[in-house]
Amino acid sequence: MRLSVLLLLLLSVALSQAWLEGLKDKGRKIKNNVRDAARFSKQAAQGSWDMARAYKDMREANYKNSDKYFHARGNYDAAKRGKGGAWAARVISNARERVQTIGGRGLADSAADQKANKWGRSGRDPNHFRPKGLPKKY
Numbered sequence: 001m002r003l004s005v006l007l008l009l010l011l012s013v014a015l016s017q018a019w020l021e022g023l024k025d026k027g028r029k030i031k032n033n034v035r036d037a038a039r040f041s042k043q044a045a046q047g048s049w050d051m052a053r054a055y056k057d058m059r060e061a062n063y064k065n066s067d068k069y070f071h072a073r074g075n076y077d078a079a080k081r082g083k084g085g086a087w088a089a090r091v092i093s094n095a096r097e098r099v100q101t102i103g104g105r106g107l108a109d110s111a112a113d114q115k116a117n118k119w120g121r122s123g124r125d126p127n128h129f130r131p132k133g134l135p136k137k138y
Contacts, residue, residue, distance in 0.1 A: 043084025050077035050085065051092045057138050068116040068129040070138075075120030086121055093117040 054074025058067060071093070078089035097110045097117075120126050 039082070040084035040087075043082040044088040045084075046081045047078030047085025047088035048092065050074055050081070051089055053077075061134065061138050063131065063134050063138075065131045066134050066138075068112060069126060069131065069134065071113050071116040072120035072124075072126035072129045073138075075117045076123070076126045077120075079121045079123060089117070089121055 051074040054070045054077065057073075058070035061070075075089040075093060077085075079086040093114070097113055100113075101107060101110045116126075116129050119128065
């Protein structure tokens with residue numbers, strides 16, 4: 001009888017230990033998920049700021065044929081932040097193009113803007129779209 005009680009006790013300790021290890025793993029996974037979500041959110045916020053800065057610079061520069069450059073630059077800067085920044089750039093760019101298309105801008109111009117947006121998000125050099133004479137400040 002004592003041996004069976006001892007075996008039951010050892011079995012319950014082993015099961016408890018395994019259960020606790022499982023809880024620790026779940027805790028680590030939850031912690032990693034929370035950390036990843038926080039990182040993504042931070043990147044998205046920073047990417048949104050990059051997009052806003054590119055828009056502000058475009059308005060300030062008011063330079064002919066420079067909008068594709070600023071589209072590419074904003075997306076490029078945002079995407080450099082990481083997945084969250086690239087996501088924010090894609091959402092903002094798509095929303096902006098939808099609004100502008102509804103507002104009467106042509107589909108061809110919107111398609112050209114989207115080409116510049118994708119170019120920048122892919123990590124390619126936004127200076128590909130830079131017009132001659134645009135001040136170095138931008």
